[in-house]
Amino acid sequence: MATTAEYGLGPFTYPRGWFMVAEASEVEDGKVLPLRFFGTELALYRGQSGNLVLLDAICPHMGTNIARNTTSYVVLDGQVEGDSVRCPYHGWRFGADGRCDDIPYHDGPIPPKARLTKWQVEERYGCVWAWHDPEGGAPEYDLPAVPEWDDSAWVHWTIDHLGELDCHPQEVLDNMADAPHLGPIHGSTLAYFENELRDHVIIQRQGGGHRTLAADNTLLETDTFYTGPGILLSRLTGFYEALMLITHTPVDDGRIKAWHALLVKSENAVATEEDVATARGFQESSRLAFLQDFEVWSAKAPVFQILQIKSDGPFHKVREWYKQFYNPREEAAGRQEKMNGKYFTPWLEPAPDAVVAKGRY
Ligand code: FES
Ligand SMILES: [Fe+2]
Structure with missing residues (x-):
């Protein structure tokens, strides 16, 4: 594959901008849709509030991909709780902001590093759009009006x-x-x-x-x-x-x-x-x-x-x-x-x- 570096485009491998990541109808209620974009494994789901949530998919605990599992009882019993999602491996739960908000077998404080990167998403025109910014900034322009x-x-x-x-x-x-x-x-x-x-x-x-x-x-x-x-x-x-x-x-x-x-x-x-x-x-x-x-x-x-x-x-x-x-x-x-x-x-x-x-x- 020809790389961004070979084209001499700049220091970022992937461009800043709004990008389509899924068709809205691909997101089934209660299910987590696995995606891969920008060299990153992602998890897209609709929280019970109706809002879409897009998070990095690799669990900070032990690296499980929270979106690519079909057999864990966590998944079989329903991985999405409110607007949060549980990891299939040990059941750590992450909120729509990406922070771990529950570890089922642990009473003590939750480590601050227990979080997934949260992506900004918009649902429009039957599509799901995500803002990608290598510098982590907010969108600098709007999606096109239709x-x-x-x-x-x-x-x-x-x-x-x-x-x-x-x-x-x-x-x-x-x-x-x-x-x-x-x-x-x-x-x-x-x-x-x-x-x-x-x-x-x-x-x-x-x-x-x-x-x-x-x-x-x-x-x-x-x-x-x-x-x-x-x-x-x-x-x-x-x-x-x-x-x-x-x-x-x-x-x-x-x-x-x-x-x-x-x-x-x-x-x-x-x-x-x-x-x-x-x-x-x-x-x-x-x-x-x-x-x-x-x-x-x-x-x-x-x-x-x-x-x-x-x-x-x-x-x-x-x-x-x-x-x-x-x-x-x-x-x-x-x-x-x-x-x-x-x-x-x-x-x-x-x-x-x-x-x-x-x-x-
Ligand atoms: S790897 Fe996700 S909870 Fe342990
Ligand atoms: Fe053409």
Whole structure:
């Protein structure tokens, strides 16, 4: 696996930001979902208050993974108590704040080191998001707003689990600047293409024909943006108005897990069952279009230095922008200020003003 160090991104192995860690429906009441992200074993569960709790999974007592057990009587009898969770091995119990709050066979004081790291989580749009910060700070930006989610004309997405991939997330981010792949991979003809860097957001505005997502001679316009290093949303017009989610989270250094989903607008004030069926079909076309990129990533060699020609997109700018998440937070504002602005691909038109004005990031 190609590592963050080999890409020379910065001192942190994993980037700072909001990341998807699970689909909300994967968390079953009373059960602990085992996860692995950022090279760390994690435990996700819903406390009896209804709140989700995400903790490091390795018990500080003797190293048991509290989320990967199916046979202990602690697990069989119900591991979740209130918003706390018990370790399968000796039954130590940890609260939603990660502190051990009960050792069943011990009356004395509980050692302060008996605690699990607690992660900040948000449940939104059918997904569970976690804030990762190598420096342990609070979120410095919000999850992206998706007003379409609360509009009954829009059909909610189902989440496509794309699985894990031995590919450093840098290679996925490169795609934001990559106009010349749109023809060969997606069958697009390009009318316009531009990038903009705006603090923790990177934008790609693109319009053109598309073989799979738009009818002959109609324009597929996509207004695509990452909020931080891991969450891509794309507002698109093709056969339907839609909002695509592509999100990826580091599992280990050089390995990611990815998901895809699509919200689709129906022509009715309240989407009908027929609209839902249509939306599912369009989501499937969208998933297949994304898998065209995925296939390349799953087999390509890592590229630490792109053999970049003048007519390529501004890969080097994207890579420079991306570094902010691998470096101390106190440097982020300075890095953003240096990089903010629009970047163009020489042989392509910039986006029309009307398209730029519509953007919601
Ligand atoms: S290893 Fe977890 S309670 Fe002993
Ligand atoms: Fe692509």
